Amino acid sequence: MTLEHLKAIYHQPFFDLLEQARKVHQTHWKGKPLQLCALLSIKSGGCSEDCAYCAQSSRYSTHVKREGLIPVEQVVSAAVRAKAAGATRLCMGAAWRGIDTDDPRFLSILEMVRRVRETGLEACITLGVLSPSAAQQLQKAGLTVYNHNLDTGEEFFPKIVSTHSFRDRLENIRRIREAGIGLCCGGIIGMGESVDDRLSLLQTLSSMTPPPDSVPINCLIPIPGTPLEKQPPVPSFELIRLIATARIAMPQARVRLAAGRLKLSPEAQALCFYAGANSIFHGEKLLTTNNQAPNQDIKLLQELDLLPEDLLGKAENSLQPSA
Template sequence: MTGATRREGVAHAAGEGPPPPWTEAAARGLYDLPFPELLFRAQAIHRRHFDPAEIETATLLSIKTGGCPEDCGYCSQSVHWQTGVTATKLMEVERVLAAARRARAGGATRFCMGAAWRGPKDRDMDAVCAMVEGVKALGLETCVTLGMVTPAQAGRLARAGLDYYNHNIDSSRGFYPRIVTTRTLDDRLETLAHARAGGIRLCCGGIVGMGETVDDRISMLVLLATLDPPPESVPLNMWHEIEGTPVADRAAPADAIAFVRLVALARLLMPASVVRLSAGRQAMSDETQALCFLAGANSIFTGEVLLTAGNPDRGADAALLARLGMRAAAPGQGAPAPGNGAAACQQRPPADRGCGAAVEQAAAPL
């Protein structure tokens, strides 16, 4: 990788031209910028696509917990690890819709449903599609994570009205075999391709702090950024200790500054994607979360539980956003659609926009 490639990535972040074909060297050049410079450029790019004061709020519900045959080394729901999680059957449709109504009342704009499967069986698809249809009818964006899906299953989900399919790549291609052996990273990419071919938008990110290197983290983001097109939603998870999992024995949590750098890099590599602070936020200080928002994160999960892990409650999130002078997206509205952030920004009074000419000046070469 050449110094010229690194310079091309930095030049793009400064607003000097179109993005280069992203390489790990170019991405590393951005990641290594002085911290104030990195955040400045990430925020400038962020304002071109989104309202910088608005945060999308999503709620995640486990519709089928535990008993998963996969051996993902970070997951409490794998049948291979003794984590204290009890396997359950698929929830009844009406119970899921009741949870979705509560999420909407709490301010969520997206409702995500997760099932601990290697992949759904066809016999489960009727119930899952009914859940998607029902949640969609409530005016919420819909997302599911069901493991690996076939093209036919992806088509059924799309016809039911599914907006997003979540299937994380977890880490870099090099580090992936150290955390999962029952399926490959290419298996995951195949599922993403099936969802995309079915007309479903992608929600795809990874996990930080499992013992991987900074280069692994950068490689993961470059892989996502070079998908055609990149995922519309990119969740970044901070590893939180789960006793009984193999990753717990070797985890090396990223420090706050390193995590904020990764958020900024995700924003620069994927300017029009929603970047979500996902698992691990309960362990982050308010100051760390504020820096993540400054770096371009514009979505959070709300509610006290994420599948089987803890999460800040809605009151704490509301208090943090109030302290920062930020606001949650209105129910039924969500964060601006990719590419529509500038238009949304222009609809606000000039003093409240933080965009327009000021953004162009901020993105200009120094």
């Protein structure tokens, strides 16, 4: 889809946009449950890169402490808990520039992927830059999808990251796809970019063949100590418009209402779902920040009749007043 086409979609009257997105959504996703994904940091802080939004860069002084790779058993316990709470995917994140097969930690990572798959969950991981052979080994271990976000439009990207380029990220995405791994790729809004920068990101994503399987749309959580600590929040209607445009541009992608939900009212979240968001992060924590409480998720999804069937019993229990 061209940038001009995306602009025409995005800037049409709000309710016309919602109606168009809803039609696309119902054609491709009617009756299919919202996906709940759990997020787990497997290696925190101390990253060499300078992504301006990130609490984990070693260049900024933030609340995040540098920690090594967590044990495989810790990942397995998190997967079991996530599954019991209704998640169907565990997303694991490691803060570093990248990893190759000669790093002794790589074997543990392959084991994490295998063991997560054994629990019955989909496994997603983000490890930064991969070599072709690392990507192939992850695919053989059963990795469902690899997360590598483009963050923003190509023109704005250098204002956010200087230690690697937009092209570097595209190259990494090519290696992931060549290995036969699904792709999770999206961005962050609220970093000072224009609406055109956001649409440029959607243009790059929707022009991929095929477009990503999952498209997370994150609202910046300004982290004290990072260069973006003073960024104001994104108006909800801009987020809703972007989600609707993403739904129309990538009908078959799971569009994830990702970081930043804590700042959204239940009504704004409902409009995001109506506009085509069909995946959320479910659990107390994102990688380094808090998420909406799981019982609030369940309450909201139940009110909207979006609760996955296997969670209906849990909803009834969690909504009982406590003694």
